Amino acid sequence: MKQALVFFSLATVLLFSSCSKKNSVSLKSTITATVDGQVMNFNVNAYAHTALGGTPELWTTSLAIQGSTGNTPPFGTIGISLTSPQNHPVTLGTFNVGSSKNTPPVWVGLGYGILNYSFTPAYNTDTTGVKPTVITISSYSDTRVAGTFSGTLVAQDGSSTKTITNGSFNVSWQQ
Secondary structure (H helix, E strand, O other), X not given: OHHHHHHHHHHHHHHHHOOOOOOOOOOOOXXXXXXXXXXXXXXXXXXXXXXXXXXXXXXXXXXXXXXXXXXXXXXXXXXXXXXXXXXXXXXXXXXXXXXXXXXXXXXXXXXXXXXXXXXXXXXXXXXOOXXXXXXXXXXXXXXXXXXXXXXXXXXXXXXXXXXXXEEEEEEEEOO
16 A cells, blocks of 8 residues: 555656646746766756545645756656645655654655656655655745655666665745
8 A cells, every 4th residue: 555655646746747837836946966976956847736635545645846857968857755644744854765653654755757758767766665765854834845855766667776865955836
């Protein structure tokens, strides 16, 4: 079930990344990270949003943060998601994949993709928790959310990994 929730969270990020927007995102939103040793800026269409999802038996609240490099090489897109039971919205704190000690209970997701016509390969959080993913929310207001992230992501086919370090975000809410 945990894998399904992480998949749902990342799918939500990708769904919203395909929505068209007209000047609804602040130009001051930033997402940066080092991907396999290369510093990358994911500042194009960088924003945060929340979503309610799940089933009547288990409603969830997701916080999703995303951005892309746009036309600036190296090309890529990044998505960060934190999903929690509805009665425990995501707040300030540090959240680890596979940790039962996340308070409130939070499922952590981090995804990275190379921008090309087939959007492959895509790399995602190792839901077994063997390869770490850590997301910290350090600031959360009515206008912005900020924090840090890192993780070792696994290709969808399991053939390779991407190491994300020094990740930081300071983004406005999608309007």
